[in-house]
Structures are given as C-alpha cells and as structure tokens.
Amino acid sequence: MCGIVGYTGPRQAAALLLEGLKRLEYRGYDSAGLALVHDGRIEVHKAAGKISVLEQELGTTLPPGHTGIAHTRWATHGAPNTANAHPHTDCGGTLALIHNGIIENAAVLHTALAQRGHVFRSETDTEVLAHLIEEVLAKGGAFVEAVAGGLNQVEGTYGIAVVSTREPDTIVAARKGSPLLVAIGSGENFVASDASAVLAHTRSVVYLDDGEIAVVRPGEYRILDLGTVEKEKAVTRVDWDLATIERGGHAHFMLKEILEQPESLRNTLRGRLLEEEGTARLGGLNVTDEQLLQVNRIVFTACGTSWHAALIGEYMMEELARIPSEVEYASEFRYRNPIVDDRTLVVGISQSGETADTLAALREAKRRGARTLGLVNVVGSTIAREVDGGIYLHAGPEIGVASTKAFTSQIAALAVLTLKMGRLRALSILQGREVVRALAKLPDLVERVLAKAPEVERIAERMMRAGNVLYLGRGYNFPVALEGALKLKEISYIHAEGYPAAEMKHGPIALIDDLMPVVFIAPKDAVYQKVVSNIEEVKARGGRVMAVVTEGDSGVARLADHKIAVPETLDLLTPVLTVLPLQLLAYYIAVRRGCNVDQPRNLAKSVTVE
Numbered sequence: 001m002c003g004i005v006g007y008t009g010p011r012q013a014a015a016l017l018l019e020g021l022k023r024l025e026y027r028g029y030d031s032a033g034l035a036l037v038h039d040g041r042i043e044v045h046k047a048a049g050k051i052s053v054l055e056q057e058l059g060t061t062l063p064p065g066h067t068g069i070a071h072t073r074w075a076t077h078g079a080p081n082t083a084n085a086h087p088h089t090d091c092g093g094t095l096a097l098i099h100n101g102i103i104e105n106a107a108v109l110h111t112a113l114a115q116r117g118h119v120f121r122s123e124t125d126t127e128v129l130a131h132l133i134e135e136v137l138a139k140g141g142a143f144v145e146a147v148a149g150g151l152n153q154v155e156g157t158y159g160i161a162v163v164s165t166r167e168p169d170t171i172v173a174a175r176k177g178s179p180l181l182v183a184i185g186s187g188e189n190f191v192a193s194d195a196s197a198v199l200a201h202t203r204s205v206v207y208l209d210d211g212e213i214a215v216v217r218p219g220e221y222r223i224l225d226l227g228t229v230e231k232e233k234a235v236t237r238v239d240w241d242l243a244t245i246e247r248g249g250h251a252h253f254m255l256k257e258i259l260e261q262p263e264s265l266r267n268t269l270r271g272r273l274l275e276e277e278g279t280a281r282l283g284g285l286n287v288t289d290e291q292l293l294q295v296n297r298i299v300f301t302a303c304g305t306s307w308h309a310a311l312i313g314e315y316m317m318e319e320l321a322r323i324p325s326e327v328e329y330a331s332e333f334r335y336r337n338p339i340v341d342d343r344t345l346v347v348g349i350s351q352s353g354e355t356a357d358t359l360a361a362l363r364e365a366k367r368r369g370a371r372t373l374g375l376v377n378v379v380g381s382t383i384a385r386e387v388d389g390g391i392y393l394h395a396g397p398e399i400g401v402a403s404t405k406a407f408t409s410q411i412a413a414l415a416v417l418t419l420k421m422g423r424l425r426a427l428s429i430l431q432g433r434e435v436v437r438a439l440a441k442l443p444d445l446v447e448r449v450l451a452k453a454p455e456v457e458r459i460a461e462r463m464m465r466a467g468n469v470l471y472l473g474r475g476y477n478f479p480v481a482l483e484g485a486l487k488l489k490e491i492s493y494i495h496a497e498g499y500p501a502a503e504m505k506h507g508p509i510a511l512i513d514d515l516m517p518v519v520f521i522a523p524k525d526a527v528y529q530k531v532v533s534n535i536e537e538v539k540a541r542g543g544r545v546m547a548v549v550t551e552g553d554s555g556v557a558r559l560a561d562h563k564i565a566v567p568e569t570l571d572l573l574t575p576v577l578t579v580l581p582l583q584l585l586a587y588y589i590a591v592r593r594g595c596n597v598d599q600p601r602n603l604a605k606s607v608t609v610e
C-alpha cells in the first residue's frame with residue numbers, strides 16, 4: 001500500500017523525505033513524488049517507477065524548503081504513471097496532498113467539481129480531495145478547517161498529509177482506515193505511514209486513530225477530531241527494529257499478510273456489493289451486459305495458488321450462473337490447440353499480473369477471438385493492461401512468496417463476478433441477496449478463524465516432523481486441499497499432496513499409516529457425510545487426522561485427532577474460511593523447521609519466465 005512521509009523543521013526537507021520514502025519501499029509501490037513549500041510557492045516533483053527515477057528527475061541539487069511531504073504510490077485508481085503519482089495539487093498549485101486509501105465517491109465528486117470549473121490533471125480518486133480543500137480555503141476557511149471540510153465530503157478510507165502556502169511551515173495530516181502517525185523530533189516533527197520512515201530521527205510517535213487530524217509545525221503539534229476539537233493523545237516510544245516495523249510487528253510478511261485478510265477482503269469487496277438488487281457492481285469489466293449474455297463458455301487460466309482459486313471459480317460459475325466452465329493450467333493452455341471463439345470468456349487469475357505462462361495463455365486466447373478478463377492484484381501490471389477488462393483485487397502488496405491474502409481475495413472477486421453473471425441469467429434476486437449478505441459478513445468470520453491461530457500452532461507442533469502429508473476435500477473444498485498442500489510444501493519443504501477425498505480409495509489410501517498425517521477439510525456442506533465416511537476409512541487404517549470443521553460439529557470432531565472449527569457460511573464461500581487454518585498450519589510448521597518463510601528456496605514471487 002502507499003507510503004506517506006512529511007517533515008517540517010529547521011533542516012532541508014527534501015533529503016529527509018527521500019530517505020523516508022526509501023524506508024517505505026517494502027510496502028510495494030509503482031511511483032513516487034514529493035512537494036516542498038518554499039518562498040511562498042509549492043514545488044512538486046514526481047515520477048513513475050522507483051524512487052531512483054524520482055531522484056534522477058530531481059537532479060543533484062535538491063529543491064529547497066523546510067516543510068514538505070512525499071509519497072510512494074500503490075496504484076488503485078488510475079495507471080501507475082507520472083500524472084497519477086502523488087502529490088496532487090489544487091487548481092492554483094497553492095496546496096499539495098498525498099493520500100493512502102480509496103475514496104469511494106470520487107467519481108461523483110469529480111463530476112461536481114469539474115462542473116464548478118476545477119481542472120483535473122490526473123485520473124486518481126485522490127485529486128478530488130485537493131480540490132475540495134481548495135474550495136473551503138477559497139471561502140476563507142483556515143487551513144485545518146479546510147482539510148476537515150474536504151474530508152467530511154468524502155466516503156472511503158484515507159491517510160493524508162497536506163501542505164499549503166497559506167501556512168508554509170504546517171503539515172495537516174488525517175486518518176481514517178489507513179495508518180498514520182506524528183513523529184516528534186527536537187524542534188522538528190514528521191508525519192508518516194509507519195515508524196520505519198522516521199526511526200533514524202526519533203522513536204517518539206503519536207499514532208492517529210480514525211477520525212483524527214494532526215496539525216504539525218516545527219516545534220509543536222496538535223491532535224483534533226474532525227470537528228477540529230483538540231484532544232490529548234499519548235506519546236508512544238517505538239522499540240521495534242526496522243525489519244520488525246516493516247512486517248507490522250510480525251515475525252514474517254507471510255504472517256502479517258495472513259492476519260491482514262479481514263482488511264484485504266473488505267478492500268476487495270468495497271463498493272462492489274449491491275444488496276438491494278442482489279448483484280454486484282464491477283466498474284472495470286469493460287464489457288456490456290449484452291456481451292456477457294453472449295458468453296456460452298468460460299475458461300479460467302492461471303498458475304499455482306491462482307489456479308486453485310480458478311477451480312473454485314469454475315464451481316461457482318457452473319452452480320450459480322449455469323455457464324459451462326473449465327480450468328486450464330496456463331502453461332498447458334498456451335501450447336495446446338484449445339477450442340476458443342468469440343463467445344468464450346477467458347479469465348486470467350494472477351496476483352502479480354506478470355506470470356509469463358498466464359500472460360501467454362491470455363494472448364493466445366485473444367488471438368483466437370476470445371474476450372479476456374484479468375483478476376489481478378497489481379494495478380497496471382502487464383496482464384491488467386493487456387486483457388479487455390478485469391477486477392482488481394485491492395488486496396494490497398503481497399510480499400511473502402507464498403500467496404495467502406491474494407488467494408482469499410481472488411475467491412471473493414470470483415464470487416462477485418459469478419454474482420454479476422448469474423444475475424444476468426438464472427440467479428434470482430433473493431439468491432443474489434443471500435450471496436451478497438454472506439460476502440459482506442465474510443471479513444468478520446475470517447477474524448474469528450484467525451483468532452484460533454494458537455490452536456493451529458499447537459497442532460503444528462505435533463505435525464512438524466511428518467515426512468508426507470495428505471490433504472483431502474470435496475466440492476468447493478477440493479481446491480482448498482490442493483492449496484493447503486501447496487502452502488505446506490512450498491515453505492516447509494515437507495512433501496504434501498491434495499486430492500479429492502473420494503479419490504483416496506483409488507490409490508493414496510495405500511499410503512495411510514500412523515506416520516502420515518491426513519488433513520481433511522470437512523465443513524458442514526452438501527458433501528459433509530461423504531467426507532465423514534472418508535475420515536472413518538482413514539482412521540480404520542491407523543491414520544492420524546486433522547480436520548477443519550464447522551463450529552458445533554460433532555460428527556467429525558469425535559473422529560479427528562485434531563480439529564479447527566470455522567463459522568458457517570454458504571458452501572461456495574467456505575474456502576475463504578477453511579483455507580485459513582491451513583495457511584497458518586504451513587506457516588507455523590515452516591517456522592519450527594527453521595525455513596525461510598518469506599523467501600522459500602528456489603521460489604520467486606512472480607514467475608516471469610516460462
């Protein structure tokens with residue numbers, strides 16, 4: 001996600017801002033910029049690409065100014081180019097603003113502001129806020145009142161910092177949903193997304209809470225609420241080292257990203273669920289409903305974890321939208337002679353948006369006349385730019401090589417796509433509303449499962465010495481068995497296999513003994529009883545069973561040696577919950593085995609070669 005840093009004090013700001021941005025690079029970004037207040041003017045420099053590109057643009061003599069703000073952008077609205085890089089200014093260039101978050105009502109505000117004569121220079125949601133603040137300032141409002149007035153008109157999430165020629169030594173910062181802090185120096189102060197940006201200068205910070213505004217000057221700061229009423233806030237001393245801060249206080253990025261899933265799911269679903277109509281709003285599909293109605297077949301194509309998500313998408317689409325669907329390994333699809341035509345919808349799923357095989361498969365599909373969609377996390381990535389349309393996951397940067405939050409966001413995005421396609425066909429409004437309500441509740445249910453991490457950690461202790469592990473599931477949870485096995489093998493190096501539970505009798509049951517743990521995904525769904533029978537078969541042969549069950553389950557619980565219970569939800573959404581214990585299981589086993597969890601041997605985060 002985006003990085004924010006600001007400085008005001010006796011020193012030259014530019015070098016301090018660039019240093020702070022470099023400390024925030026770990027957050028993932030695709031452009032950077034800064035704004036300095038000097039001699040009654042605001043000077044903005046920004047560039048697409050890495051901070052080194054911005055430094056080249058700045059040249060060897062950094063622009064002067066004792067007050068400034070700087071930003072690394074993780075694109076959500078608008079391509080990752082220079083025009084869309086932050087900071088953004090008002091029409092007159094008398095204020096500059098940087099933002100982390102999503103302004104949901106940006107389109108409506110943009111239209112109204114443009115009608116009132118405001119000139120926009122970017123396609124970002126952020127820029128509307130600069131013009132809203134400009135309007136309040138123009139009516140004679142004080143700087144902090146103007147920022148509060150602008151913020152009171154936007155919906156969504158923000159962490160912002162603003163500078164203005166109106167008060168040249170002041171930074172106004174505000175938070176709602178995106179972390180922000182004030183760092184207190186000696187005669188100088190900073191604002192930042194997290195302490196890593198300022199740790200070299202001070203460990204004394206004030207963490208802003210949602211709905212709070214900070215007015216920061218060289219020797220003083222005030223914290224206000226959105227009504228600009230002052231409030232007292234504690235000063236915290238940051239004891240973490242830099243590496244720990246970058247991981248949000250967690251031992252590994254993978255654990256941070258597992259625990260981020262309530263928030264990443266909220267971001268994936270934000271603004272896309274229409275409960276009244278029982279359907280979904282997808283702004284980026286770039287395809288009309290009439291064109292979607294022409295689709296008579298869907299091919300999902302992906303690799304690895306994304307391929308597992310595709311399998312779930314296939315089940316969803318056939319169950320709810322009644323559209324013949326299939327899943328292809330991208331590496332296979334691209335070299336076969338697949339039957340694809342202009343009524344085939346080919347959906348590429350990719351966290352990175354750069355996986356070579358998936359990109360090649362989508363190009364092959366386009367060559368054969370198919371319409372292509374991309375379900376991608378990285379905005380502006382190659383796949384995102386080459387498909388006809390798509391759905392951004394908005395899950396935030398996924399740093400750990402083992403994909404976790406992207407997987408659950410892919411499932412949520414697939415459910416939203418299925419909802420839209422289904423409601424164009426046989427899905428009733430009542431069925432649609434049921435799916436919408438279940439999706440809306442999902443992040444809270446995820447939180448309940450993640451709270452059971454200590455239980456999973458205890459099971460991991462018992463399984464960490466296994467040489468082989470078998471994962472079994474049926475229906476929507478067969479792909480979860482595959483995913484659980486992939487997680488374990490790619491970060492702990494224990495051999496693991498995922499299978500449809502019924503397939504066990506066709507071979508794998510020969511492996512069962514008391515040395516090979518078997519993990520069953522057995523939620524109370526349409527095939528629950530079948531899975532119970534499979535568990536009995538394993539137990540009858542001396543197998544040891546860990547089961548993921550639905551809260552209140554008694555059937556499986558009496559059979560399993562270990563169990564983790566997850567809340568009930570619709571069958572098609574159970575994978576979002578049942579995969580969580582398996583992500584944690586793989587994580588804790590790998591940690592105990594001393595493996596490099598975030599960068600497992602031989603693996604890359606994005607496989608950009610064949």
Ligand code: AGP
Pocket residue numbers: 303304305306349350351352353354355358401402403404490604605606607
């Ligand atoms: C998953 O944990 C792996 N890192 C890998 O299988 C990954 O899912 C695969 O390489 C696809 O990557 P993509 O989603 O970025 O295309």
